[in-house]
Amino acid sequence: MGCSGCRVRFNFGKVLSKVSVFFTMVLIFTYFFYCLTGFCDSAPRTLYSQQALDGDYDILDDRRRILGDLRPPARLLHDAPSHRNRTASADAEQMDAPGQLPQRVSDSANKSAQSNGIPVSNTFGTKRFPQAIIIGVKKGGTRALLEFLRIHPDVRAVGAEPHFFDRFYDKGLEWYRNLMPRTLDGQITMEKTPSYFVTKEAPGRVCTMNCQTKLIVVVRDPVTRAVSDYTQTLSKNPGLPSFQSLALKNSSTGLIDTTWSAVRIGLYAKHLENWLQHFPLSHFLFVSGERLVSDPAGEMGRVQDFLGLKRVVSDKHFYFNQTKGFPCLKKPEGSSRPRCLGKSKGRPHPQIPSEVLQRLRDFYRPFNHRFYQMSGQDFGWD
Numbered sequence: 184m185g186c187s188g189c190r191v192r193f194n195f196g197k198v199l200s201k202v203s204v205f206f207t208m209v210l211i212f213t214y215f216f217y218c219l220t221g222f223c224d225s226a227p228r229t230l231y232s233q234q235a236l237d238g239d240y241d242i243l244d245d246r247r248r249i250l251g252d253l254r255p256p257a258r259l260l261h262d263a264p265s266h267r268n269r270t271a272s273a274d275a276e277q278m279d280a281p282g283q284l285p286q287r288v289s290d291s292a293n294k295s296a297q298s299n300g301i302p303v304s305n306t307f308g309t310k311r312f313p314q315a316i317i318i319g320v321k322k323g324g325t326r327a328l329l330e331f332l333r334i335h336p337d338v339r340a341v342g343a344e345p346h347f348f349d350r351f352y353d354k355g356l357e358w359y360r361n362l363m364p365r366t367l368d369g370q371i372t373m374e375k376t377p378s379y380f381v382t383k384e385a386p387g388r389v390c391t392m393n394c395q396t397k398l399i400v401v402v403r404d405p406v407t408r409a410v411s412d413y414t415q416t417l418s419k420n421p422g423l424p425s426f427q428s429l430a431l432k433n434s435s436t437g438l439i440d441t442t443w444s445a446v447r448i449g450l451y452a453k454h455l456e457n458w459l460q461h462f463p464l465s466h467f468l469f470v471s472g473e474r475l476v477s478d479p480a481g482e483m484g485r486v487q488d489f490l491g492l493k494r495v496v497s498d499k500h501f502y503f504n505q506t507k508g509f510p511c512l513k514k515p516e517g518s519s520r521p522r523c524l525g526k527s528k529g530r531p532h533p534q535i536p537s538e539v540l541q542r543l544r545d546f547y548r549p550f551n552h553r554f555y556q557m558s559g560q561d562f563g564w565d
């Protein structure tokens with residue numbers, strides 16, 4: 184009796200140790216499974232620099248970037264049209280419904296990351312240097328262009344402006360490459376930082392990275408661009424002096440103050456000259472900021488051709504939103520509402536005296552004509 188009790192206790196001890204070994208194995212296996220599917224490194228990383236992410240993005244930018252990384256490479260999702268997934272997530276990250284606050288990005292990004300029930304990781308693909316960069320111009324329509332391009336399944340882009348070739352060059356190329364989303368073979372990595380176009384050192388630096396980089400410049404009538412630029416500064420600093428007092432050196436002579444950045448940025452010919460020291464004209468595509476508004480699909484056709492992409496983004500993706508006064512993205516499948524750019528894009532401009540605008544128009548005319556000659560395109564601003 185006593186002996187059989189010993190045996191039972193002994194057997195119980197053996198079973199117990201087997202069970203604990205089994206559970207330990209299950210735990211180890213689960214851990215490795217999670218790591219293999221990428222969850223181990225999908226936890227939010229330390230912000231590399233909040234400063235790096237300014238421009239037309241707010242503090243959510245870095246989260247957007249991280250969540251952007253969580254997006255599945257389009258081709259890995261089974262035969263559902265890949266652009267559908269991308270549209271939904273890109274919209275959710277970048278665009279606001281008209282008149283509404285930016286929507287919470289995390290929900291939609293998570294939703295997109297789990298689309299089709301496939302656990303999605305950020306470990307697919309490779310972080311590559313961008314093969315194409317939207318280098319300018321500030322207030323030209325660069326955000327709209329990037330967001331329209333992100334619908335394309337073969338384009339992956341950093342949401343925020345990295346400002347690597349102007350402000351953060353000393354962080355090194357590896358730092359820059361690390362900001363990029365992962366891409367699969369055949370996908371294009373892109374970024375946009377409009378200040379590159381007017382940065383003296385930027386062309387040489389981009390060429391050091393890769394002299395084959397394709398360069399996209401969204402240009403807009405420099406007079407309207409200057410007013411748009413001023414409107415942005417005014418929105419942040421309501422005490423700003425009037426447009427005319429900044430644009431004119433002296434109101435009686437009507438001389439234009441070219442030291443004011445809102446004026447200087449519009450000297451496209453001058454900035455392009457600097458870029459042409461390092462890149463041939465064939466590496467550039469000049470997108471009309473005006474046509475991007477009046478005919479977004481047409482302009483997107485040119486952009487996709489230039490990038491060697493299939494023409495996926497077409498007129499079926501756009502509708503004109505009367506309230507916003509701009510083209511917006513149609514309701515993507517799987518999403519409940521259409522998307523327009525946020526409130527800081529397409530805002531009303533203050534009234535500027537017509538003689539000041541005329542003075543600026545006269546000032547820009549020769550520079551515009553020179554730019555038309557250099558680019559081989561007449562943008563019709565005069």
Ligand SMILES: Nc1ncnc2c1ncn2[C@@H]1O[C@H](COP(=O)(O)OS(=O)(=O)O)[C@@H](OP(=O)(O)O)[C@H]1O
Nearest residue numbers: 239321322323324325326327411509524528529530
């Ligand atoms: N679809 C659509 N929706 C809203 N806004 C649009 C669109 N397409 C072009 N634009 C024009 O883009 C202007 C802002 O340009 P950027 O995005 O280059 O500005 S920034 O340099 O990144 O701050 C912005 O300038 P403002 O009108 O002065 O706000 C718009 O005119």
